[in-house]
Amino acid sequence: MAEPQQPQQQHQQPQQHQPSQQPARSRIPGSGLAKGLAVTLRTMTRRSVTAQYPDAQPELPPRTRGVIGLFEENCTVCMLCARECPDWCIYIDSHKETVPPAAPGGRERSRNVLDRFAIDFSLCMYCGICIEVCPFDALFWSPEFEYAETDIHELTHERDKLREWMWTVPAPPALDPAAEEPKEVAAARKAAEKLAAQEAKAAAEAAEAAEATGAADNAADNAADNAADNAADNAADNAAGNVAGNTEGDA
Amino acid sequence: MTGTLDVVVRLLAVFVAFLVLPLVVGQTEHKVMAHMQGRLGPMYAGGFHGWAQLVADGVKFAQKEDVVPAGADRRIFQLAPAVALLPYLLVLVAIPIGPGNQVGQSVDAGIFFVLAVMGVGVLGSMMAGWASANKFSLLGGLRTAAQLLAYELPMVLAAASVAMAAGTVSLVGVLDAFHWWWVPWQIVGGLVFFTAGLAELQRPPFDMPVADSEIIFGAYTEYTGLRFALFLLSEYAGIVVLCGLTTVLFLGGWHGPFGADGLGWLWTLLKTAVLAFVVIWLRVSYPRLREDQLQKLAWTVLIPLALAQIALTGVVKVVIQ
Numbered sequence: 020m021a022e023p024q025q026p027q028q029q030h031q032q033p034q035q036h037q038p039s040q041q042p043a044r045s046r047i048p049g050s051g052l053a054k055g056l057a058v059t060l061r062t063m064t065r066r067s068v069t070a071q072y073p074d075a076q077p078e079l080p081p082r083t084r085g086v087i088g089l090f091e092e093n094c095t096v097c098m099l100c101a102r103e104c105p106d107w108c109i110y111i112d113s114h115k116e117t118v119p120p121a122a123p124g125g126r127e128r129s130r131n132v133l134d135r136f137a138i139d140f141s142l143c144m145y146c147g148i149c150i151e152v153c154p155f156d157a158l159f160w161s162p163e164f165e166y167a168e169t170d171i172h173e174l175t176h177e178r179d180k181l182r183e184w185m186w187t188v189p190a191p192p193a194l195d196p197a198a199e200e201p202k203e204v205a206a207a208r209k210a211a212e213k214l215a216a217q218e219a220k221a222a223a224e225a226a227e228a229a230e231a232t233g234a235a236d237n238a239a240d241n242a243a244d245n246a247a248d249n250a251a252d253n254a255a256d257n258a259a260g261n262v263a264g265n266t267e268g269d270a
Numbered sequence: 271m272t273g274t275l276d277v278v279v280r281l282l283a284v285f286v287a288f289l290v291l292p293l294v295v296g297q298t299e300h301k302v303m304a305h306m307q308g309r310l311g312p313m314y315a316g317g318f319h320g321w322a323q324l325v326a327d328g329v330k331f332a333q334k335e336d337v338v339p340a341g342a343d344r345r346i347f348q349l350a351p352a353v354a355l356l357p358y359l360l361v362l363v364a365i366p367i368g369p370g371n372q373v374g375q376s377v378d379a380g381i382f383f384v385l386a387v388m389g390v391g392v393l394g395s396m397m398a399g400w401a402s403a404n405k406f407s408l409l410g411g412l413r414t415a416a417q418l419l420a421y422e423l424p425m426v427l428a429a430a431s432v433a434m435a436a437g438t439v440s441l442v443g444v445l446d447a448f449h450w451w452w453v454p455w456q457i458v459g460g461l462v463f464f465t466a467g468l469a470e471l472q473r474p475p476f477d478m479p480v481a482d483s484e485i486i487f488g489a490y491t492e493y494t495g496l497r498f499a500l501f502l503l504s505e506y507a508g509i510v511v512l513c514g515l516t517t518v519l520f521l522g523g524w525h526g527p528f529g530a531d532g533l534g535w536l537w538t539l540l541k542t543a544v545l546a547f548v549v550i551w552l553r554v555s556y557p558r559l560r561e562d563q564l565q566k567l568a569w570t571v572l573i574p575l576a577l578a579q580i581a582l583t584g585v586v587k588v589v590i591q
Contacts, residue, residue, distance in 0.1 A: 055555040059306040069310040 083162035089181035093157035096131035100149035108142035292506035334495035346401035351500035354394025358507035368534040380441035399489035410488015413479035420568035427576035428463035459579040460520030467512040475556035513545035
């Protein structure tokens with residue numbers, strides 16, 4: 020309510036120089052005093068706003084910046100978070116491992132293995148840059164906030180603790196009703212449709228071939244339809260499974 | 271022998287009331303003020319809604335070291351809390367709570383006695399302010415003195431109006447002569463008396479002498495522990511006494527719409543409690559008056575109003591006769 024009024028007031032100020040900006044005074048003497056009493060009395064009859072915290076847990080909004088959780092399966096030790104951190108409060112140690120070739124005769128691959136991931140919450144200023152910058156969705160805000168310690172050194176939390184906090188991260192908010200489809204889902208759906216179309220085509224060709232050999236029309240049609248449906252379902256399931264696997268376990 | 275026992279019982283009852291009622295008012299202030307500000311107030315001490323908060327405060331005060339500043343006037347400094355507190359005990363003795371002889375000690379010149387002794391209570395603050403050898407305390411003490419001068423007059427004038435109406439200066443006599451239409455008749459005097467009494471108690475919004483945010487509790491700056499607690503207690507005892515006196519003088523004390531026999535003391539307590547609530551309410555609602563506004567209110571508003579009330583009382587009195 021106050022925002023739309025402000026530009027208007029600023030507009031008027033250069034014109035009016037006399038200090039007549041005070042609110043109009045009531046004619047009845049003492050009405051201001053009565054108003055003050057009424058305000059306090061009305062407040063007394065309402066529920067107080069006190070949050071009885073240790074007795075009652077606060078209802079925090081889901082995006083509360085309580086603590087940073089680490090989804091270490093997603094971490095590739097790219098070090099972006101540690102480098103972007105303005106406080107330099109993220110400590111990462113890692114080593115390289117060679118992975119034997121996937122297929123015989125292939126090349127050996129090297130892989131980063133996380134040894135230590137720690138955040139010093141006595142330095143952290145909860146800016147969230149590490150979470151923004153992580154390209155692999157390994158860092159998340161959790162609303163958990165009760166991790167006070169009596170010694171400042173104990174505020175450096177290691178990967179196991181950070182992984183535990185991952186369980187308190189709420190599910191991402193649902194998309195808006197008219198939102199664009201997420202890229203992963205769109206790609207998976209396209210692949211599934213393509214596969215289904217192919218299989219349907221193959222089934223139809225097979226049916227045509229069967230018709231040509233003199234089989235019953237109805238039977239062939241039914242068979243073709245069933246085959247197409249099954250193929251489409253299977254393809255869609257596979258694609259969805261792949262997407263889920265990618266987002267969850269692709270290290 | 272029965273006479274002695276009677277006196278002992280009466281004094282004991284007054285003493286118990288003197289110890290209990292201020293604490294009740296203090297606890298009510300904790301809770302009422304909290305809820306008026308959208309808070310809950312004390313919730314832990316004693317288990318149920320922090321009923322024992324003031325007991326806990328008292329224990330804390332008793333544990334603290336009793337410090338007397340090196341430059342202070344030692345004897346006066348130590349005596350001041352008693353001077354601030356005891357007068358209210360004496361006043362309480364003279365306040366009738368029920369019809370007949372339900373009074374600690376019926377004093378013939380009750381109004382004089384009560385007002386004079388209440389004035390002594392303020393001396394405690396002035397003694398504390400002077401004896402502390404502290405700038406803030408001295409400022410507080412001087413402001414207390416100025417406030418006493420300004421507000422004692424309207425208070426006495428308003429009380430005089432009631433004395434005129436009743437034709438007696440005895441508190442018991444005033445109540446015996448009371449009729450219900452005295453309330454609208456003396457309403458202006460009542461408001462003046464109550465307001466001036468608030469100022470004399472240095473309660474917000476008239477707490478310039480103790481203004482904690484600018485002169486650090488004024489005369490009480492140097493006090494700690496039990497002596498400080500006594501000053502606080504005297505403030506709440508003062509509320510009880512002021513509300514009781516206003517009830518007796520202007521609201522008819524034990525007179526009530528019904529239950530005249532036996533329940534009179536209940537009416538007195540009820541009216542006193544309502545007034546005490548108003549005292550708290552005013553504290554929560556209004557900001558502190560500036561020193562010059564304080565003086566202006568007393569000399570240009572309250573005293574003329576009190577004089578007008580006396581004139582009205584006189585006119586009506588003549589007309590009735």
